[in-house]
Amino acid sequence: MNIIKQDDWRREKLAELVNQFRKGANQLCLKLTDSTTPIQPVILGDNEKALNASQLLFENGILVTAIRPPTVPANTARLRITFSAQHEPGDVDLLLSHLETFA
Numbered sequence: 001m002n003i004i005k006q007d008d009w010r011r012e013k014l015a016e017l018v019n020q021f022r023k024g025a026n027q028l029c030l031k032l033t034d035s036t037t038p039i040q041p042v043i044l045g046d047n048e049k050a051l052n053a054s055q056l057l058f059e060n061g062i063l064v065t066a067i068r069p070p071t072v073p074a075n076t077a078r079l080r081i082t083f084s085a086q087h088e089p090g091d092v093d094l095l096l097s098h099l100e101t102f103a
Contacts, residue, residue, distance in 0.1 A: 017087055018036060018038060018083060021040055021083070021092050022036075022040070024096040025042065025096065028099060028100050030099060038084065039081070039082050039083075040080075041078045041079070042079040042099065044102060045077060047069070050066035050067070050079060051068070053079055053101075053102050056101070057079075057095075057098055060094075062098060064079050064080065064095075065079070067079070079099075
């Protein structure tokens with residue numbers, strides 16, 4: 001609880017990373033949900049596309065899971081991107097550069 005009370009920088013940093021990601025994803029015309037949390041879904045629609053994207057990212061050192069029906073509605077397969085205060089702006093840039101392939 002002390003960390004939560006004292007370490008505002010973590011929340012601030014996460015908010016900055018999420019804003020950076022959302023701005024870059026919008027520039028790439030990626031389909032996002034309205035989430036402003038550290039969990040950022042990118043809707044790809046097709047199950048195979050989501051799986052391929054997850055695998056490509058993994059091969060490039062980025063762990064992002066593909067979420068598919070029945071966990072989400074049909075035709076809304078997505079990538080579940082989760083940011084933490086351990087990530088850096090360069091990590092977001094790297095992720096966006098790989099996601100550009102799926103825009």
